[in-house]
Amino acid sequence: MKQFLIAPSILSANFACLGEDIKQVLSAGADIIHFDVMDNHYVPNLTIGPMVLKSLRKYNITAPVDVHLMTKPVESLIPKFAKAGANFITVHPESTNNLSITLQNIRDCGCKSGVVLNPNTSINCLDYILDKLDLIVLMSVNPGFGGQCFISSTFDKLKYVKKKIQNSSYKILLEVDGGIKLHNIADIALAGADILVVGSAIFNSLDYISVITSIRKKLDKVSKIINYI
Ligand code: DX5
Ligand code: ZN
DSSP, rough: OOEEEEEGGGGGGGGGGGHHHHHHHHHTTTTHHHOOOESSSSSSSSSOOOOHHHHHHTOOOOOOOOEEEEEEEOTTTOOOOOOHTTTEEEEEEGGGHHHHHHHHHHHHHHEEEEEEEESSSSSSGGGGGGGGOOOEEEESOOOTOOOOOOOOOOHHHHHHHHHHHHHHSSSEEEEEESSSTEEEEEEEHHOOOOOEEEEEHTTTOOOOOHHHHHHHHHHHHHHHHHHOO
């Protein structure tokens, strides 16, 4: 059966007790930690850097960490995040002068590489970089803030990119980021997502176990449907 991965975005976590908050979502059943890095330049918000990731690793957080870089320039941060303990590092095409070289740099640092496409970014660039990708992230909100509404045109993009991956010889994971809630997560998984980033819907709830269990149940149902098809 297909195993979907739940990736809480720590943008909506309590930064006053980040390590503890992360341990709680992991013990409630989350698979991957989604680490949003914003520079107040590429996006109008400012968050956290590699020092925070290093501290989380020291705090015995061993789960895979997916670092989403929303910074411009982006290049010099890649080795720093790799050294701090990142597993996946993803970049936006608009943030680098040479996307292909930047993706190769991520792999050379020992991490899985990914590209993140904004809602209004064309998927055409994928044709030239498929061999450099372990992960494609489709933004379903404009990057910068948690708690926004899911942009529904993502569904068509998602189905199209899923087919593109399936028709290629590459093993590339597909992630969707932004506006994912209990009411739309099953449709997003059914349309082709492998990794579901969920921020505010998890961290704004009072009971992580109950919300992640409900998400898992929805995803398990989708796995059964996919198995059946
Ligand atoms: C937006 C971030 C997302 C977002 C997800 O720029 O990349 O990871 O915070 O949070 P929700 O689930 O609240 O949209
Ligand atoms: Zn993100």
